[in-house]
Amino acid sequence: MVRGHRVIQAFCDWLSNTPVSLKIQTILWIIPAVQTVHILSVSFVMASMAMLDLRLMGIAGKRQPIARMVDRFVPWVWRVLLILATTGAILIVGEPERELLNSMFRAKMAMLATVLVITFVVQRRSNRDAQFWETRRVAATAVGCVSLLLWVGIVSAGRWIAYM
Amino acid sequence: MSILRLCAWLENTQVATSIRESTWLFPTVETIHVLCILIVVGSIAMFDLRLLNLSSRDRSVTEVYDDVMPWTRAAFVGAVIAGGLLFSSSATKYYHNVPFRLKMLTLLLAGLNTAYFEFWTRRSIADWNNAPRTPLSVRLAGGISLALWILVVACGRWIGFTK
Numbered sequence: 001m002v003r004g005h006r007v008i009q010a011f012c013d014w015l016s017n018t019p020v021s022l023k024i025q026t027i028l029w030i031i032p033a034v035q036t037v038h039i040l041s042v043s044f045v046m047a048s049m050a051m052l053d054l055r056l057m058g059i060a061g062k063r064q065p066i067a068r069m070v071d072r073f074v075p076w077v078w079r080v081l082l083i084l085a086t087t088g089a090i091l092i093v094g095e096p097e098r099e100l101l102n103s104m105f106r107a108k109m110a111m112l113a114t115v116l117v118i119t120f121v122v123q124r125r126s127n128r129d130a131q132f133w134e135t136r137r138v139a140a141t142a143v144g145c146v147s148l149l150l151w152v153g154i155v156s157a158g159r160w161i162a163y164m
Numbered sequence: 165m166s167i168l169r170l171c172a173w174l175e176n177t178q179v180a181t182s183i184r185e186s187t188w189l190f191p192t193v194e195t196i197h198v199l200c201i202l203i204v205v206g207s208i209a210m211f212d213l214r215l216l217n218l219s220s221r222d223r224s225v226t227e228v229y230d231d232v233m234p235w236t237r238a239a240f241v242g243a244v245i246a247g248g249l250l251f252s253s254s255a256t257k258y259y260h261n262v263p264f265r266l267k268m269l270t271l272l273l274a275g276l277n278t279a280y281f282e283f284w285t286r287r288s289i290a291d292w293n294n295a296p297r298t299p300l301s302v303r304l305a306g307g308i309s310l311a312l313w314i315l316v317v318a319c320g321r322w323i324g325f326t327k
Binding site: 031032035036039040042043044045046047048050051060061063064072152155156159160162163 | 191194195198199201202203205206207209210220227231232235314317318321322324325
């Protein structure tokens with residue numbers, strides 16, 4: 001554990017001295033601008049996933065079949081995720097220690113990995129059988145609830161990175 | 165009473181003092197503020213993209229509106245309450261803050277754009293509700309709204325980088 005920490009610390013030291021990182025550190029508007037793009041992308045994913053999760057739970061958008069909503073939202077979530085990964089990577093390169101040595105950042109990444117697996121499964125099942133989630137009310141409600149809680153957790157942990 | 169005196173009174177209230185002096189209250193209220201804004205901006209963007217003919221073209225404008233707006237309204241109320249609490253914690257400081265003022269101005273413009281759409285443009289909704297391609301006035305309403313909300317988020321983030 002201690003050794004792992006030292007390895008990450010060494011990596012942060014190296015990364016923060018690379019020309020790209022130094023450039024990001026000297027140009028003051030880069031971090032706020034990239035954070036703004038990151039947050040706008042999160043709002044897109046968050047609103048889409050909240051609609052889908054609430055639909056899975058049977059709370060919102062009942063006029064549309066679940067499979068239709070999956071088709072409507074999830075492909076966009078994957079695309080916007082690329083923007084999130086890119087902007088997130090720029091933020092890490094600019095301030096490696098702030099992110100990589102931060103327990104909130106690690107919690108965020110763990111929750112993100114979990115929710116992405118869940119989203120992938122939801123999409124796959126729905127694509128193979130449009131009735132899959134419609135006929136499994138309890139499972140759909142549970143999956144929607146867990147996914148929504150994870151997204152709320154991801155956003156919260158993201159905001160708390162700044163306070164650790 | 166002048167606005168500055170109102171700010172001074174506000175930041176001396178019990179609630180404002182607690183938020184300012186606590187280590188965890190400000191980030192917690194801020195997290196709620198961010199969560200609400202994400203829902204507001206994301207859901208409004210869904211509706212704006214429909215007005216711009218860029219998404220949900222197979223659904224009527226009113227159908228998208230009815231699906232999205234209850235959540236937008238609820239989240240907006242949450243964002244205003246949480247935002248008001250954050251403001252109260254250092255009211256005078258925020259009152260003088262340029263990005264904060266720009267954010268309020270942008271918010272006002274977004275409100276005026278919405279009011280114009282609701283009371284004027286929407287009157288002819290029967291003509292374009294189901295149309296895959298909406299008229300220019302409707303597309304403008306969507307485009308302006310989307311641009312203004314992007315600015316609201318940018319100004320909001322900018323506040324955190326100023327003293």
